[in-house]
Amino acid sequence: MQVNLTRVDQDFHFEATGAAGVTINIDGSPQIGGHEAGARPMELLLMGLGGCSAIDIIQILKKQRQQIDSFNIKVDAARMEGQVPSLFESIHIHFILGGPLDEEKVRKAIDLSLDKYCSVAAILYKTATITHSFEVNPSKLQA
Structure with missing residues (x-):
């Protein structure tokens, strides 16, 4: 690469x-x-984390024939103050998915991504605590 x-x-x-x-x-x-x-470079790391986990989650849910109509991710992080380098010490990722999704499958896909597949998360876990949450908003039927 x-x-x-x-x-x-x-x-x-x-x-x-x-x-x-x-x-x-x-x-x-x-x-x-x-x-x-x-x-900024540290923002790019957080974007990379969001993108890496999103790719994993979409792949897993597609294999389970889950329909994803929308997908947004919000990443909040805190850095170590007064230290050089100022590494991330905590990161929270909130996933917002839309569609007729099985919430348990979404939960498992997120866990698999962040705990097993996402290389960016594996790197950031070395200095930061990474937590996550999610919500599923079912698609609205059009009249």
């Missing part, structure tokens, strides 16, 4: 490109001179 980063300005803005050619903007916080021109 390889990614490439190219500096865009004279401060902290970079364009990162992965193997598929998709570009993501990365920037530092305004406190250090960034310009809000991209996601």
Whole structure:
């Protein structure tokens, strides 16, 4: 796996490109001179956690013939204050799925992802406590 980063300005803005050619903007916080021109590196880790777990969950639920009409994820995290590096110490992921889903299958898919399959979670577990919750909103029938 390889990614490439190219500096865009004279401060902290970079364009990162992965193997598929998709570009993501990365920037530092305004406190250090960034310009809000991209996601911060620690935000990208949380996005990676959400994306990694979502892919696992969708794969598992598809194999169980579960219909997912919508899927949102909210990730909240706290970092170790006053330390360098300032690692994540706690992360909470809230999954919001819509559709005619079996809640027990959703629960099991989330557990399997976060405890067994998600590589990003496996890395973050080394410094952070990761908790999760979920809700299932059945699809509304159209009249």
